[in-house]
Amino acid sequence: MSERLPFLFRIMATIATGGKELQGTKMAPVATAYAVLMNAHSDKLSAWHRMTTIVAIKGHLEDSALTRFNRLGVTMSTTTKLRLLDEASSIMDKGIVSRLQKSPLVKITGDNLDMYIKTGQQSLEKSNRDLHLFASNVLFNRIASPDKYSLVPTRTPLTDLNAEMFLLSGNYRSTLVNSYSVILGRILCELKAFSWMANALPDHIHHPYQHEMSLKSDIFQLPIMMKNEAKHEDCVDILDTYEAVLSDYYHKAFGSEDVLHKFGVTVGGDQLTRVRLEEAKNLRALATTPNKRFEDLHPFVIELWHTKQDFLEKCFKALYSASSVRQPGTLYYFKSNLQRTDINGKVKGGFKAHHEFLYLVGTAMVTEQFLQYFGMENVESEPTKNMPIMKKKSFR
Template sequence: MLHSSNFDFRISPDPQTIDCLRNGHFGSIDLEPGLSHTVGPAGDAGSIDKTDINDTVIPENAGKVSSGVKRPTTDDHSYMNQKGQNASASNSNDHEYSCHLYTEEEEEDDEDVNFLCHDRMKDLLKMLNLKSNTDYDYASMLRMCSQTDLSEQDIFMGIIQEMKTRCPHLLETLVSVCVKDETKVNLRQITSVAVAYSCLMFARNNKNSGIQRCITMLAVKGDANDEFIRRLNRMSLSLSCSGKLRILDKAVIASHNMLVEAIRTNPLMKITGDNLDMYIRTNHQRTDNSNQDIHWFASNAFFTRLNYQNLPENTPEVRLKDIDAEMFVLNESETLKLNDVQKVLIGRLLCDRDEYQWLKNKLPQHIPHRYKIQSKYREKNEITPVLNGMGNTDVLDKYGVVLGGDMLTRERLQNAKNITYLAPTPKGRFEHLSPVTCELWHVKQDLLSKAYKALFKSDSLGECGTLFHMKTALRRNDVNGNVKSNYKAHEELFLLIVKALIHIASDEIKDCREQNRDIVLSSVFSKIYGLGYSTDDYVYNYFTNLLTWGMQIVNMNDTAKEGDMERLIMNMKENAAFFYSHSAMSKYFSECINTILQVDHLSSPHMKMRQLEGAFINTKGGNGKNKEADLVQEHAIRNQKDLIRGLGANKTENGSRRASSSADIIHRIGDNIDHLLNIPKLTTSHAKKTSSKDLEIAINILNKVQPFNYVKGRQFESFKTIAKNPKLVVQKKDLVHAIQKKIQRLFLNS
């Protein structure tokens, strides 16, 4: 029988019990009155050595490891109260047990853990000649560096500099250990010296925790669980689990302070926002502890790079009848400019062919525009978890805040302003939060979605060269027509086919060797758009239609990279025609018209430039490094969700808020460490090779169709009457009339 006295379990050599343990027959074993215990493959009894079962004794507290929660001794399945009752069954408030966050000293002095290492510690002390000294009791930078310093400064250089000043003999010793050949010294060796010094200083005084805070942050970013962090802490490589919570709280404060300081120095700010949706499941559901479906609003603040001091801030007084709908359609000069841009983009797609490599030297690396110099500067952005508690907001009231997001976000914010329209104060009417604009990446996403709806049909699987056929031939299983489910995969396939078609069209250019850029690009441009050909070859029409959609996506990508504010409005006019031709009820048709209306007609010159500049964010610095503001917002939300997932099961709302609010500073620390250690971004090693192979396959398939050889009456069964140009499905007068109706509604809501 299994006897118990003060929870000290001893196993007597009972034949029946031994047989059960040896043969794996586990079940309920009777204990003393008032106690019951279940053993099994995952329980304590299941881990007993069967070869020495008769002499096995489980010592008191031997299996107890502190987790920061004060509880009686437990097994792997449940814990018992002092009366011997199963607490999970007898105590309905077990989730309300108070949790005590240990300090670093308390966790290190945990008797339960030290009990296991007591004998080893004695042996180690005998081997060492210990002497107390105060040589290293100085104010180390490891103690004084803040979260902001860790995200911006070179902590490794600072450590080496401190060692050179404070303890040069230790620096010399550590360098001599890690450097074998003084002529071959690398960054890893110097970093090892800094980390070794940090571990020693942390072991001496756990306040010297600069590197440990970095490693803890990186562990949190990498979804490390508490067990892993606890092991690192025992090796002086990271903070404890309770220390992790404290630095996350400090990271939230640091993010808040950075935002406040940024607003003080530059009050011209734009905020982008999007939904942060989560579904949190709990392991033990109660009436007051059930699953949660959370919908939060995450936002980022971006600060201007341009100087607006000389631009007037007076809002023009515009009447509805003064707004001409014709101004929302591309005029002749704008059309010519976009055609020239597309010719350059076509040339870039041809440069990787051997016979067109000469084009590289004859094409601009960056398409010039008026604000090319300003757009290359790195832009400062901050996460804005909560705007409450920021102190005096008079600066924001004076300069206003531009708001941006996807269509749903814009509608919600605009409707919130409409509801408070009759409030007695400007602040109550949210007048400082204006204008509210729709962002470009979501427009591009919906544009690609419309292209797939028009050209991607499962019925066309057997029709060689169609989008669905190419998806199957190239084994792109992640392309299913739902662009929002996987935007990158859908865009890559679409642009791969665009590139293949342009390569095929260039094969028929006979004078490519003459190296006349304008003649070659004009010839390819005419070929892919079917200029001079009739519209009764519907196979030709299909591929021309696909190229029209695809080149607009390429154009929008380049506009975003260059931060080209001049091209932005032209793209919006072009997109409006695409959306309306696809559906007169298109929601993003309204968003395109609203953007043009806000920028060109209802805003002051000062606010117009703030809207245009705020559409693009340069987080790295340099020409061609800009991104859409809402795409940066999507990346920020992804970082926040990654940290929230790392919390594991039974997430709390406070824990989720802590993780999401500290995501920005954690991400910055990670990027800074990657930069200091020269760690490249993770990429697929064979991405270029795979793309080249897929391009070759696509060209071979499309050559069978001969897409640019005009044959009257050709057609695909799934696309019998497809138009050559998707924008010309509707007449211009119908488009202008629809724009006029949208202007009337949007003007009244503005």
């Protein structure tokens, strides 16, 4: 604007600032006024209005309010709102297709999405309703690429298996110890006397796929389906939809479905979903066409979405007991002393509260251990014994 219409720009900037230089938050009103005027001049110049309309859509603004804003010239109309939504879905389709052309290895994950709708007034005709939906996402692999892709899975013969293969040994063990030391170091460097240690600790614990994991992952949402994964027929419908959607995308991206048949698509879900979808595939084992037999959808894998919660649950099962309120040092003792009333041992009901509480107590205990080991009075004091040989100065 300052280049194309310097005169108008100066006038508007002067009005906005009272003669001072235009900067900071004063930029937005000028840009807004200009965008509204330019849109009135030609409806093709609507980037700004599209933005405000999308914000309105995102916030579920009512159509009546949107229409009033439209009359004021700050948003687009409700008709355009629907067109924008259509546009968004076709852009997502194009996004999937163009991403497919770069790497044909994708994975679909799905999970059930249950809603409980309470009516304002319960009656025989209208009762509370349970909605069972199914949500899915398409994910693109960040590590594997077609040239690294092996079509033959590596299998260890059952006769060669022995128990020791499941135990940590050699460098696995040292990797684990190394990871522990980083985690403990993060707690230690919170102490004033050891704050220098923060520079020496890595931001992330080292692992072989660090580069790939630092890349942005591409995730696209598929439409939410009105399907109940507890029913076999609905699971079959879900897989049918997957096949239809996938063959459509691969057709658009490669002109045929050969690539899809060659690589297949991994389908992931939590333990229950995985079993149900696999059962649905088995139901179609005798169907007439490969598409109906869901041959492109394999393997079905477990997504460990609940691992952290399961671990937390085990921790609370082992460490939390409501009868131990008088024993200092127990979880229940701290819960009572810190008045954490939302901690009741039911991890699923309040994951965040339980997680935060265990983390707090754990960190405090580790800190206490450090204070004892280094012979420190409190977190502010200097260590008196067991000081590492490496001194501050030599480290800098």
